Amino acid sequence: MGHRVLVVDDDPTVSDVVRRYLEQAGCEVRLAADGATGLAAIAAERPDLVVLDLMMPGIDGIEVCRVLRRQLPALPIVMLTALGEEADRVLGLEVGADDYVTKPFSPRELVLRIRSVLRRSAGADALADSAPTVLTDGDLTVDTGRRTVTLGGRQLGLTVREFDLLVFLLSSPGRSWSRADLLSKVWGWQFGDQSTVTVHVRRLREKIERDPAEPRRILTVWGVGYRYETTGA
Incomplete structure (x- = not known):
């Protein structure tokens, strides 16, 4: 793959196994045994992706993830639970x-x-490539080439999955998608925990909706899933 990956895990056996498999896949791998060391490593040399254990002594994976999302919202993070x-x-x-x-x-x-x-993260997915370069809905603008989102002229910090979910929904406004559909189309999973979709929709609403409790853009279709409605602004 040719990417730099940081593995943050306090279990040396797990870290070594992950390192060996990623190196076989062509990655350059660095290891950190705790959250503080991981944050320092990321600050010194930003990796392309972080593999982050949830349970660690000291600064755990949850707090590390919170810090990274404030500082580097687009940095891909895969959590080990x-x-x-x-x-x-x-x-x-x-x-x-x-x-x-x-x-x-x-x-x-x-x-x-x-x-x-x-x-x-690299924007190489066929879904993003086939979408228009710029998608708009009132004061919301999504540039799929640059992978940026602005709302009212202010750039938003979206994660990789949040961005892909927004592009997918905004590319077909008015169409309802089940959680299983979204897992398949956006995540590329043929099976998995559908709460993944629910959580990402909630996070995305918190960033693009004026009132996340009363969403106008990403609507829940009861018994089905979700659909995107353009605001007409």
């Missing part, structure tokens, strides 16, 4: 992880997830 607990997965997504893999995990699956996030 233990035991597949839904609360852990949702919490990781809530604070801004683009994707997650549950422990114990298949290293090959992790590499595939990382490939997917990096492709979208």
Whole structure:
């Protein structure tokens, strides 16, 4: 893949396995054993993607993710969560992880997830390529080539998945999509936890809606999923 990946995990066995598989895939890999070291490494040399363990002593993965989302909103983050607990997965997504893999995990699956996030981060995904260069809805403007979003002239900090979800929905206004559809079309998953979509929609509403509790753009279609409605502004 030819990308720089930072793995932040306090378990040396897990870190070593992830490192070996990513190096086999062509990545340049750096390791950090705790959150503070990881943040310092990112500040010194920004990687293309961070693999971040959720549970670590000291500064845990949740706090690291919060800090990174304030400082580097577009930096791709894949979270490692233990035991597949839904609360852990949702919490990781809530604070801004683009994707997650549950422990114990298949290293090959992790590499595939990382490939997917990096492709979208680079704008090489066919979905983004086939969309118009600029999408607009009133004071909302999405530039798919530059991967930027502005609202009322102010640039928003969207994560990789938030951006892709917004492009997909805005490209077909008025059409309803189920959560399973969105998992397939935006995430590239044929199966998975549909709460991933729910959390990303909620986060996206918080950034583009005047009142996230009463959304005008991304609407819930009860019993189906979601649709985008242009504001007509």
